[in-house]
Amino acid sequence: MSNYVPACPHCGADASDIGWSSSYFEIFRCSECGEEYCCKCRNSNNGRQCPECGDEEGHHPAVAQVSKG
Numbered sequence: 001m002s003n004y005v006p007a008c009p010h011c012g013a014d015a016s017d018i019g020w021s022s023s024y025f026e027i028f029r030c031s032e033c034g035e036e037y038c039c040k041c042r043n044s045n046n047g048r049q050c051p052e053c054g055d056e057e058g059h060h061p062a063v064a065q066v067s068k069g
Helices: none
Strands: 024-029 036-038 062-067
Touching (some): 036 062
């Protein structure tokens, strides 16, 4: 995946929110409502649930990454 964004469009988490043991986190797009979110968003269940509509059943593909450096 080569689509990099500076921050999560839903919660605003950026590279400063990446822990020491990781170098990136992924941005997902909900297949139901189209919201883009990350694993750091409140109510996203670590990226397994859309924080906007609550959908857990649909396939939420990774569409971008927030990366260190």
